[in-house]
Amino acid sequence: MKKCLMLAIVVVMCSFQPVKPVKIVFFGDSITEYGVKPDGFITLFQQKLKDNKQEGNYEAAGAGIGGNKIYDLYLRYEDDVLAKNPDMVVIWVGVNDVWHKRLFGTGTDWDKFAKFYTALIKKLQAKGIKVTICTPASIGEKTDYSNELDGDLNRYSQIIRDVAAQNNCGLVDFRKLFHEYALKNNPQNKDRDILTVDGVHLNATGNKLVADVLYKTLIK
Template sequence: MKRLSSMFLVCSALALFSFAPAKKKKVIFFGDSITQAGVGPEGYITQMKTMLPADGYDLIGAGIGGNKVYDLYLRMEDDVLNKHPDIVVIYIGVNDVWHKTSHGTGTDLDKFEKFYRALIKKITANGAKLILCTPAVIGEKKDGENAQDADLTKFSDVIRKISTDTKLPLCDLRKLFMDYNLQHNTENKEKGSLTSDGVHLTKEGNAMVAKNLAEIIAKQ
């Protein structure tokens, strides 16, 4: 009888364990005002919640307007490491280029790469998987006609190289947005297609980011 009781308890425990809900993967989106807006009603993080299983992922925005790569490095411990995420999406670079003309600041390319690689090293050591993103656009005109296209492409090339070196997945938003505007921006407007002001995303721009990031996250 005691043996039967013990077997019953073991089977019951195994049954409860098998029906226990799987732990959600915690995903932190680490970036600037584009990510800050990503948690809004039409933001890319909000839209992504309809693309990924609700019981499988906990999507957390950690974007602050005006941030550059070194701002992310300075707040990484509080906003990322201490929260012990399973996946971190790094989406930064626009302000590192844009602020050179808009604010007289910005980030030198070599320093951008050093801070970016330092972010990866710290976050990886904390146990999280990483997804990298290139910055999309500063102006939506085609064929390199935006004032900061050349610089933004250089910064994107650095992120592509880091992705190759580290074998980390890349969401190449720069290429996606440029390809889209080449095909659809027939009037060659600076804004109004995927962005509201040349930088910050419209509902359609957010949808493009959400769709492509969700596909990568689902594979992690």
């Protein structure tokens, strides 16, 4: 009887394996790079995990580099993402693919953008990683689509929506969410200082909105 009891205790103890937290890597450009600052969206996301007692179930890390475009992400995904052994990857890129056309005469043609994005997703999915992709939010915050690059940004955002549907990815449509927010909160039609400091990079309100949206989307 005692032997049976001891065996049962051993079996029960062995069955309680420590829960491995789901590791999320945020992968992108300078917006993501700044996300790990004290008031950045990744830091706020991590704080929300703690506040909701989820820090034992999820871990979050950033892998953002300023100036990156989609092909930069493709070239460094092994060293900067796979090396972290993620279960989930959130890709937020596209601003520089559009913006750098005007700033530096570079950028990424729309057809190459779609091909690189699809290839990157397939590489990650082949490793069993769940992928969520995000549309670029803004290059200027005017609500009447009079920002210089609104046309291109809308086109690239639609490419991302299509790529998400075609590759069974999660989608966070920041382009749509930021525009809807600005319609309610930007009556003066300003080009910055609503959710960004310069029309692109997030201010405190923008970081909070992004952290809240990503938390609701990713944490089930």
